[in-house]
Each structure stands twice: as C-alpha cells, then as structure tokens.
Amino acid sequence: MILGISYDLLRWEERNIIEEGRKSGFKVIPIFTKDVTFLSSEDVPYQDVEAILQRNTSHSRAVSTSMLFETSGFKVFNDSLTLSKCENKLMTTFLLRSRGIPVPKTAIAFSREKALEVAKKLGYPVVIKPVEGSWGRMVARAQDEDTLRSLIEYQEFTTLQYKTIYYVQEYVNKPNRDIRIFAVGDEVPVGIYRENEKNWKTNTALGAIAKPLKIDEELKELTIKVKEVIGGFFLGIDVFEDKERGYLIGEVNGVPEFKNTVRVNQFNLSNFILHKLNEAIRR
Amino acid sequence: MVSLKCPVCGGEVQVDDNALPGEIVEHECGAQLEVFNDHNRLSLRLAEQIGEDWGE
Ligand SMILES: [Zn+2]
Numbered sequence: 252m253i254l255g256i257s258y259d260l261l262r263w264e265e266r267n268i269i270e271e272g273r274k275s276g277f278k279v280i281p282i283f284t285k286d287v288t289f290l291s292s293e294d295v296p297y298q299d300v301e302a303i304l305q306r307n308t309s310h311s312r313a314v315s316t317s318m319l320f321e322t323s324g325f326k327v328f329n330d331s332l333t334l335s336k337c338e339n340k341l342m343t344t345f346l347l348r349s350r351g352i353p354v355p356k357t358a359i360a361f362s363r364e365k366a367l368e369v370a371k372k373l374g375y376p377v378v379i380k381p382v383e384g385s386w387g388r389m390v391a392r393a394q395d396e397d398t399l400r401s402l403i404e405y406q407e408f409t410t411l412q413y414k415t416i417y418y419v420q421e422y423v424n425k426p427n428r429d430i431r432i433f434a435v436g437d438e439v440p441v442g443i444y445r446e447n448e449k450n451w452k453t454n455t456a457l458g459a460i461a462k463p464l465k466i467d468e469e470l471k472e473l474t475i476k477v478k479e480v481i482g483g484f485f486l487g488i489d490v491f492e493d494k495e496r497g498y499l500i501g502e503v504n505g506v507p508e509f510k511n512t513v514r515v516n517q518f519n520l521s522n523f524i525l526h527k528l529n530e531a532i533r534r
Numbered sequence: 535m536v537s538l539k540c541p542v543c544g545g546e547v548q549v550d551d552n553a554l555p556g557e558i559v560e561h562e563c564g565a566q567l568e569v570f571n572d573h574n575r576l577s578l579r580l581a582e583q584i585g586e587d588w589g590e
Contacts, residue, residue, distance in 0.1 A: 259582075260556050260558070261554055261557040261558070265556075269554075281556075283554070283555040283556050283570075286570070308588050309585055310588075311587050384586070384587075384589070385589020386588075386590070410586065412586075487590060506590055507590045
C-alpha cells in the first residue's frame with residue numbers, strides 16, 4: 252500500500268503511524284499541509300498514493316484537505332463529509348438522535364433569552380459548549396441561571412465561529428470518568444476510561460488519567476451504530492455512563508488522538524488502522 | 535543529528551537527521567519551534583500558536 256499521511260503537526264500519533272507503516276512494508280508518504288498547494292489547472296502531486304489518512308490538527312485544514320484530495324480522485328479517510336459531521340456538535344448530536352442513538356438532553360437556541368428559557372427546561376446544572384471546539388475548551392458548567400447568563404455573555408464576546416448559536420446540554424451525572432472508544436472500519440478494537448477526580452471535564456488534555464476499558468457487547472454495538480451514522484473509517488467516540496439511561500454518546504472525533512490508549516492497553520492501534528485501511532482499499 | 539539555527543535567539547538547535555516537517559522542537563531559550571522544509575533543507579521557524587479550531 253502506498254499511503255499518504257496528511258498532517259500539519261507531527262504529534263506522537265502521526266509519527267507512530269509513519270513508523271508502523273514502514274515496519275509493515277507500506278510506503279508511507281508524509282504530506283505536510285503547510286507545504287502543499289492545490290492549483291485547479293494542475294493535477295495534485297502524489298499521484299501514486301492509493302489512500303490518504305487525514306491527520307490534520309486544525310479542523311479547517313482537515314476538512315479542506317480531505318475535500319481537495321477527494322475532488323482530485325483520492326480515497327481519503329476520514330472523508331470531508333464525516334469530518335464535517337463530527338466537527339459540528341449540533342450536527343453530531345441531532346443526527347445521532349434522529350437515528351435513535353441515545354445522547355444527553357441537548358437544547359439549541361439562537362438568542363440569549365431562548366437559551367435561558369430552554370436551560371430551565373433542562374434543569375440546572377447545565378453545560379454550555381461551543382458548537383465547534385475541542386480539548387474541552389470553552390466548555391463550562393452553569394449551576395444556575397445567573398452563571399449561565401455570564402457564560403453566554405462570554406461566548407458572545409469571543410471570536411468563536413458559531414457564537415450566535417447556544418448549545419446547552421444537561422449535565423450528565425456520570426461517575427468521575429467517561430469512555431473513549433475507537434471504531435476502525437467495522438471493528439471496535441480498543442478504548443479507555445478517562446478518569447478525573449478533580450475536574451468534571453474528563454479530557455486527557457485536561458489531566459484525566461487513562462485506564463484500559465473492557466468493551467462489552469452493548470457498547471460495541473452502539474459504537475458500530477454511531478459509525479454507521481457518522482460514516483468514515485476511523486473515529487474516536489466519547490461515551491457517558493448514566494445511572495438510569497446507560498450509555499449516552501457525547502462527541503465523535505474525526506481525527507482522534509490515541510497515544511494514551513496505546514500506552515495503557517499495550518495495543519498497537521496504528522498497526523491495526525494501517526492493516527484495516529489496506530484491506531478497505533483492496534475491497 | 536543536524537545543527538540548525540534558532541530563529542529566536544540565534545543559538546544552535548540539534549535536530550534529528552530524519553526529522554520531518556511539522557515536528558515541534560523546544561529550544562533552551564524557551565522558544566517552541568517547528569521544523570519545515572526550506573528549499574529542500576531542514577530549517578526552523580516559530581511554531582504555530584494553538585488555533586481555535588485545533589484538537590481531535
Ligand atoms: Zn532559541
């Protein structure tokens with residue numbers, strides 16, 4: 252397989268995929284986004300590349316390069332449509348809900364007054380999130396209406412792209428952890444618990460500790476269902492455990508990081524991805 | 535290892551021979567640097583700031 256890796260920052264993940272690919276005898280071609288230009292009157296370089304794995308850290312670069320490579324005839328994983336569905340939380344949540352996949356109670360409003368009104372309906376505490384964003388940035392919990400009002404004000408004065416859309420969610424009373432599980436092709440090979448004693452946000456970027464996850468049949472089926480709705484090839488899915496309702500899908504990531512998953516599970520995810528990808532393009 | 539010049543302090547930075555563009559190097563002066571390909575030679579520039587749209 253001749254595989255292109257589209258990236259803008261060489262993190263542990265990108266380096267590991269490149270190394271593992273070379274060990275498996277694949278030809279891996281790093282494509283550093285900041286060095287690439289697309290000219291409508293010319294063919295894109297890398298014509299012998301059979302597939303491109305999308306690994307850009309910046310969402311706008313990820314979606315754009317996937318789109319540009321797709322329109323140049325390349326097979327790109329994840330494709331731009333999948334990335335768009337993941338990146339926009341409004342779309343992820345309501346798309347999943349429309350297919351009967353359990354999600355936290357979520358409200359969308361387009362004015363401050365309606366956001367406050369609908370938060371009352373959800374019941375405090377609530378969580379307010381930017382429609383686009385990662386690593387837990389700008390995600391905040393409001394214990395009461397007064398706090399929510401301030402948080403809304405903060406959002407309105409940011410440079411966020413969707414600052415006029417209010418994404419308000421019930422605060423899921425989960426244990427001090429959540430689940431990050433991975434879908435690769437049609438398989439669910441590995442996942443982690445992310446535990447945080449001190450912070451209700453369980454992003455490992457915010458200091459949560461990763462622990463190996465035992466994947467039960469229900470979780471596996473749910474993960475596959477999410478993947479069928481969102482599409483793509485490689486997804487990282489965040490799952491909350493609710494005491495009454497069971498698993499709820501929080502977010503879906505289209506360019507997931509997996510360093511901690513590999514470390515605590517002793518599972519070579521890069522290798523798994525590469526071989527599944529090779530299978531997929533030969534099908 | 536190849537020796538490159540820090541664009542911030544002008545000091546020497548040792549970078550792995552097979553470093554790739556996009557790799558981040560911390561220099562002792564405190565600068566966060568990014569390896570890039572300057573006309574087929576490895577070079578260093580100030581790393582990009584974390585963007586609003588960054589993250590998995
Ligand atoms: Zn320096």
